[in-house]
Each structure stands twice: as structure tokens, then as C-alpha cells.
Amino acid sequence: MAFSMQACGSPGEETSKPGISSATPMMVTATAGLVSIEAQNAPLGAVLTEFGQRTQIAFLIPEAMKSESVTLSFQRRPVEEVLQQVLLGKFYAVEYRQDGAKKVIARVDLSVPQGPMVSRASAGSPFSSVPTANGSSVRSAPTSTGNLGTARTDLELAQVEHSLRESQEPAARIAALNGIAHRETSEAVNPIIAQALSDRAPEVREAALDMLKYSLDPVPIPALAAMASKDANPAFRVEAMILMMDQLAKDEPSQEDRDTVLSLLNRGLTDPDPAVREFATMQLVDK
Numbered sequence: 001m002a003f004s005m006q007a008c009g010s011p012g013e014e015t016s017k018p019g020i021s022s023a024t025p026m027m028v029t030a031t032a033g034l035v036s037i038e039a040q041n042a043p044l045g046a047v048l049t050e051f052g053q054r055t056q057i058a059f060l061i062p063e064a065m066k067s068e069s070v071t072l073s074f075q076r077r078p079v080e081e082v083l084q085q086v087l088l089g090k091f092y093a094v095e096y097r098q099d100g101a102k103k104v105i106a107r108v109d110l111s112v113p114q115g116p117m118v119s120r121a122s123a124g125s126p127f128s129s130v131p132t133a134n135g136s137s138v139r140s141a142p143t144s145t146g147n148l149g150t151a152r153t154d155l156e157l158a159q160v161e162h163s164l165r166e167s168q169e170p171a172a173r174i175a176a177l178n179g180i181a182h183r184e185t186s187e188a189v190n191p192i193i194a195q196a197l198s199d200r201a202p203e204v205r206e207a208a209l210d211m212l213k214y215s216l217d218p219v220p221i222p223a224l225a226a227m228a229s230k231d232a233n234p235a236f237r238v239e240a241m242i243l244m245m246d247q248l249a250k251d252e253p254s255q256e257d258r259d260t261v262l263s264l265l266n267r268g269l270t271d272p273d274p275a276v277r278e279f280a281t282m283q284l285v286d287k
Helices: 044-055 079-086 116-122 154-166 170-178 188-199 201-214 219-230 234-250 255-268 273-287
Strands: 027-032 035-042 058-060 069-078 089-099 103-107 128-131
Touching: 035 044, 035 079, 035 103, 044 058, 044 069, 044 079, 058 201, 069 079, 079 103, 079 154, 079 170, 103 170, 154 170, 154 188, 154 234, 170 201, 188 219, 201 234, 219 234, 219 255, 234 273, 255 273
Parallel strands: 058 103
Antiparallel strands: 027 035, 035 069, 089 103, 089 128
């Protein structure tokens, strides 16, 4: 089923409803967990209300936010991905419900304030705090208010991993990364973020690399080595090598990891990019 806000009627007849203009067409459909939205300068409140009706998600929307104009176009995308993009730049909280063997979104509250309440939600209220990406460059350092959320369970990590594999839009995959980049510990997170080092989109690889730079927990050396040897961007290859050397310095690497790094540095001596060759040479001289 679909809902259209495009008014119809005979010429000269008043066809628009209060707060809804005939110039704001919108259509929302949802089938088997996949959502399609077409909206042009439509009120955000109306979009979310129809989104909720199609997906059985209850939205709590502040009055001031309902009249915001949005233009959206999604075709058969997962609910979580569409939600992340529709609410990009906003703070909100998500409540889940059990649906058989999986958890699904039951309620989204956009009335949560930025700041203390968000922190309390992360600390253990029924809501998972989900402050969205702030729209800044993907190279900006992670901050406490610039992430998409705080994934606290194995199920949420699995959902993020699924988004990284299945989401078609690079922005959605970056949002998924942001959703797990601010856990109290990165031990379970870094291996998932490291998977994005081989993402097909350079902006996703760059975002993953930046997130791993700020982690105090181990980063998988094989993933870094793969990026350092195969990435098409020489700057990324150098950054991956730098991070890889940092891992050797602060951890107790296995002999296998040491051999991997040494082999990579030797291959770097013949890299087509001079910056990569220079870095590899410097590291081997230091040894």
C-alpha cells in the first residue's frame, strides 16, 4: 500500500489539508522489511507518521520538527538504513521489541535533548541513545555527539555488520560504522570496522581508517596489511602502514603478525607511489 500527499480535485477547488500543500507530493511503501520513500519538500512529521504506519514504528516527534521540509528518495531499502538517513543530523532514541528470534524497532523518540539525557539513555534506560551523524566530513575525529549511536549488544553489532554488507549508499555504511565507534570498549568493534577497510567506496574506507586511529584497543593487522598492499589510493596505503606500525609498538604482536608486517614493508619498496616507498624504506632502516 502507498500513501500520497499529492492533493487532487477540480481546478479552482481547495484541495490541500491544513499543514499539507498540494505542492508536497509524498509516497511511502513498505514490504518485507524494505521501505521506499519518495518525498519532495514534504513535512517531516507527515513522512515519519506514514513511515511509522507502514512499519509499525511509533514516532514521538516534537511539534517544531513536524513542519520541517524534507526531500527524500529511497527504493526498497532496509528500515534501519532509511531511518538513519531520514533522521541524519538529529538526536533520537530507539526502543526495540522482540519479534520472534530478532529485535525490531518499536519506537523512535526525537524529543530527547542533546546532552545529559542522551548519556543517561546510553547508561541503561530502556532506550538506546542514537545521536545521528552531524554532517561533518568523514575525516573529522570521532566525538561524543557526532556518532550515529551506541550499539551495546551483540545483536546490534550484527545489525551493523549486516548494514556494512547490504547497504547500497556509502553514507549509510558510514552511519553504520559511526553507530558502533563509541562503545566503551572497541574489542568487539574494531574487527567489524576493519572489514570496511576493503569497502568499495573510498569515503567508507577513509572513515573506517580514521575511526581505527583513535581506538585504544587492538586493530587486526591482517586487515591493515590488506589495505596497505591493495588499496588504490596511495595515501590510504601509507595511513594503513602507519597504523600497522603503531599496532606493533603498543601491543604484543604474534610472530605471524611480525612476519606479515615485514613482508609488507619489503613489498612497499617497489610500490609505484614514492610516498609508500619512502615510508617502507624508513621503517626498514629503523629496524
